[in-house]
Amino acid sequence: MNSKQLRYFHEVARQKSFSKAAEILHIAQPAISMSIQKLESELDLKLFHRNDRKIRLTDEGERLFKHAEIILQNLADAELEMRELKGLTQGCVRIGIPGMLGSYYFPPILMAFKHRYPELSLEVIEAGTWKLQQMVEQGELDLGVIVSEFVPDTLHTEIFLRQQMLVTVGKDHAFATQQSVTYTDFFAEELVMFKDGYFHRKIVDRLANQIGAKPHIGFETNLIPLIKSIVKQGFGISTLLGMVIEKDDDLIALPFSQPVWLDLSIAWNKDRHLSQANRAFVNFMLDHRSSQNTKQVL
Template sequence: MELRQLEYFQMASRLKNITRAAERLRVSQPNITVAIKKLEAELGIQLFDRSQKQLSLTPEGTVFLNRIEMALRNIEDAVLEVNDYKQLQKGTIKIGIPAMMGAYLFPKIFSNFQKEHSHLDIYLYEEGSIAIREQLERDELDFGIVILTDASSNLQLLPMSKNQILACVPPAHPLANQKSLSMSQLEDCDLIMLKEGSYIRQLVTKEFKKDNTKPKTVLESNQIETIKGLVASNVGIAFLLDVIVKDDPTVKAIPFAEPLYVDLGLTWKKDRYISRAAQSFIDFCKKNL
């Protein structure tokens, strides 16, 4: 049994798709297929139920996955710890960040951190807050700069700021002069929503349901400048954080009658080994944010 086989099996199990697992691991699809079949032959069991369109684990496969995930995590932590001793001045940090914060919050953080720690390599992964928190749970990222609200108890949280979600309407829109808006006022409006995996989308959708209002979504995008441009062009109404639209003359940002707030901050997995590179980022954020 090889470590590579276990890693291939783990990724295929997470993504429920051999092709996507191959893309994520940057290997060919046949390599993963062959490795998993050899693993099944060695164990004498079938790990995957291949009778459905989507790859799914057999009961035996589920038990095996639960066991090897802990083993692989321990191996990864051991490698990180050894590398800390071997390469005191080198390291990598993998950070997940939503598009909304990536464009406006992270550049300043990154530039200041890089000045102090130019020897470290930083890799950014752009996803929604919910998706990033899930990737942290699966040990695919070191950190997430995300919305902390309703985060798992398995994650360590470092709050940075409290922000308000605002309804952004075109300056010439009939609602533009309103001081605040209710969900019912938006029922017949064309809406531009963030994509699935965004906590803001999830929260706004929940508020619509509470109000028994059915929103009319005409577009979905995670590109913030695109969304703002669409709002300014009178395509629809969007929901963005106050920090994004502050002093922007192209849109009119209006709070909700019952204000919606979210907490932004840094988060990481509690039980993971924290490398020196990762600890330097935590210390920087505590000091500066």
């Protein structure tokens, strides 16, 4: 058994088709078929059921597929790590960022990182924290920004930012003259919320469950400018991070009477090799955190 045979076997199993696997691997289909037949002969095991032009793994094939995934990932990680020993002259950082942070916190950080490491490429995906978590776990992303409150055991995290969720209302709203807002009063209002899967919505749902309230959601959108506009015109209220509220928004931001603080973390899969490029980005983020904390102390 060699890595080429495992790679062919793995792709055929993924695609459930010899022809599709051949197309993806850019080799002739007979070459894949012969390789799989040779592998089955060497192992003296049948790895695929071949019936009516449809194929599926045998029980033995299922067992080998699990090993193949681990072996091929380890090989890819080893090859990457060896290439990286030449230095940070190439590489790609694939990071997922929630919309609220992607619009207001990360742009200057991403630009500063690119300035320091001009030869590295950045691939930024915007999605909800639940989706980002899944993508990091499945290897579709190297890094993801998630709320520490919802971290699974499969991920390693480093907290880089602490922010308060603030009730956001228009200047003419009754809450505008208050010092804070209770959970009960908040959920008595019509709300403008992010869609399911975003940390903004997860936190609000948790608070509602905590007091047994049912949110009255009048608008659902992931567009922050639209949320601000709806709130400013008095068609609902929302809750946003403090960094999102700007002086010219004509909005009032108030804390909850029981403050809601979020620890935001950068996360990666514990079982995957973190490339030098991605490690450089994590270190850059943590250095930025340290410098911000120093400025606050001074």
